[in-house]
Amino acid sequence: MAQHWDEQYDVVVVGSGAGGLTTALTARLRGLSAIVIEKTELFGGSTSRSGGTIWVPNNLYLQEAGVEDTYEQAKTYLDSTIGDRVPDSLKNAYLSKGSEMVQYLYDHARYFKWEYTPKYSDYYPELPGGLAAGRAVEAQLFDLRNLGEDINHLRPSGLPTKGMVLKSTEFHKVNMITRTWIGKVKALKVGLRLIRTLLTSYKPTTLGEALVARLYASLKAVEGEVWLSTPFNDLVYENGQVTGIIAEKDGQKINIQARHGVVFASGGFSHNQELREKYLLHPTSAEWTLASEGQVGDVIEAGVKVGGKIDLMNKMWGTPTSAPPGSSAFMPVAERSTPGLIIVNHNGERYINESVPYHEFVDKMYENNTENASTIPSWIILDKRVKNRYLIFGIMPFQSFPKVWFEEGYAKAADTPAELAEKIDVPPENLAATIESFNTFATNGVDEDFQRGKSAYDQYYGDPTLKNPNLAPLNKGPYYAMPVYPGDIGTKGGFVIDESGGVVNKEGGTIKGLYATGNCTASVMGETYPGPGATIGASMVFGYAAATHMAEKSDP
Known part of the structure; x- marks a missing residue:
């Protein structure tokens, strides 16, 4: 039949x-x-x-x-x-x-x-x-x-850009809005595009x-x-x-x-x-x-x-992900190359070059995940200087993190590394030692533990005004912490x-x-x-x- x-x-x-x-x-x-x-x-x-x-x-x-x-x-x-x-x-x-x-x-x-x-x-x-x-x-x-x-019927990107439309060729420059003239000029161009979008029928993507x-x-x-x-x-x-x-x-x-x-x-x-x-x-x-x-x-x-x-x-096509309240999971790509930002395990220790390609980062999360030093979740650690210099999870420099992040326990803040360690349940002495060691590397411009900033890939999202585009000290409170998990962009x-x-x-x-x-x-x-x-x-x-x-x- x-x-x-x-x-x-x-x-x-x-x-x-x-x-x-x-x-x-x-x-x-x-x-x-x-x-x-x-x-x-x-x-x-x-x-x-x-x-x-x-x-x-x-x-x-x-x-x-x-x-x-x-x-x-x-x-x-x-x-x-x-x-x-x-x-x-x-x-x-x-x-x-x-x-x-x-x-x-x-x-x-x-x-x-x-x-x-x-x-x-x-x-x-x-x-x-x-x-x-x-x-x-x-x-x-x-x-x-x-x-x-x-x-x-077009699926939206879901990116937290607050109405701004950024090409990938523009993003890493806008991320340097407080650091370079080209960042300021590019941000102005993006801002004018946003104004045009708001005032006319223009719908760029x-x-x-x-x-x-x-x-x-x-x-x-x-x-x-x-x-x-x-x-x-x-x-x-x-x-x-x-x-x-x-x-x-x-x-x-x-x-x-x-x-x-x-x-x-x-x-x-x-x-x-x-x-x-x-x-x-x-x-x-x-x-x-x-x-x-x-x-x-x-x-x-x-x-x-x-x-x-x-x-x-x-x-899977692995990527570390984080999900702020009220948002779908977010992919921290540029953030991990940001100087003055580190990622630690539950023992308060770095275990990787934070700037590596995202799929490799997830591989290392699993490889380093142990009962005594869990990496799932890991913690992003940054200070006020980082917050005021760069975009973090779509939040502009000098713009406060949303209150709901702290109210619902997603983000933690403290005046000292020791106090922050208590809030994320990691040994305070370990986190303090990790930050002190990292600050020495940042001052010298060489990450002796994980060679962060050595690869051209690391440097793409880094700060070109620094000796090492991916290293800067964490020494200006308050300090912040947010969790990251071994996510994916697809299997x-x-x-x-x-x-x-x-x-x-x-x-x-x-x-x-x-x-x-x-x-x-x-x-x-x-x-x-x-x-x-x-x-x-x-x-x-x-x-x-x-x-x-x-x-x-x-x-x-």
Whole structure:
């Protein structure tokens, strides 16, 4: 009996983040019909909540900016960071198809406009092939009026910017508003942008919102479809191949045919506490994730049922997170490089270079977590000087931390380190000794314990007016403390894919008609994180690869 189809498309995409939108956009540009289904009421997924950069080596925007990069240099860097955890074929595909994707979208997608992020270093620039100049590019500022009524369905970033719109190229300069003239000038520019936004109909956005909005607007310009509030239910698997999906729309189950393929691009399982407990290191909590809601790993079960192979399920894109009252979890990126700010365990001791890439920080939190010196949570410690010089958790210099932070016990304040230690239940003598030692390092400009400030990556968010951009003494009360946990921006385990994004089966072949990209796959980055935007970049690249593969197969 023939399968009944309620809707028919060439390509059916599950998930509306950067990977899903890129897949559908590429399919449409190559002449295929495409539909994106999204289970929530908002499109954009975790991409909307991200910094919106992509890490794609040797792309045209790097070339235009004069950044010297080659395929060979980038491959050397991937080998030195990822090693042999993923096959060469996948790393090679990422590098070749990545630069190809950027060029293709630049040539054909209406709103695809990006820019190089100067000096946003690779995460390990000192390793062979690494670039201190960085390989990150970000979407240019975007006027949301281009979305029309769809603006109401864009997932908001959730960043605590109080109405300010900042590009990543601007943030670290604005963070120096009290320290450098360029910081003051850049802050003035951002302030004027805010005034324009308040006084006119102008609706600018940046970062992850801009990335998603540009992809979405480009997709709509070529008549691509996106259905919201349409959860995936199951695959349709017939005669040894995936032919479509079962979804739920308006309370009814519908069958959607995928003539050329189904692409899973729906994220990982960050919000599934049961799967977190099963696969990830303990302790773990869905309350610590920055991933968008709805990412519960439902597609993984469906893919495994038809023979899909999975890997890296015990890994996540880790980041320390903290959740002030009334806010979702916050990702302290720049804060950890801020001079005069340290992070200690429950023994009142530093255990890491605070400025390391965020995924490595979480790895070290777990590695150093012991019964006698717990690191979960760890404590961010800073003083009044730091508070008055830099942005901390979105709070401007000289602006008080919200009273509710202290009333609900999230933040602690005290006039001396000893008093602060009592409030966070760490040995006062240990915290005092840690601060005294750190202050000596700051005075000398060398962190003798953890080499903070040595890497070009550390220095990106540092203070260029100091001998060591990441070191300054803590000696001006009051002192503050806030907890940080081993959170994530998404899990990174799932389907093993080939160089075209095809889902690999347990015998080593591929499942006909089934593709995947993004955080529901076993990441091409393996167990590490080479540079800013490596997760979004990979999601877009293999979404592009999947759509291109389907288009090429459909050619007569």
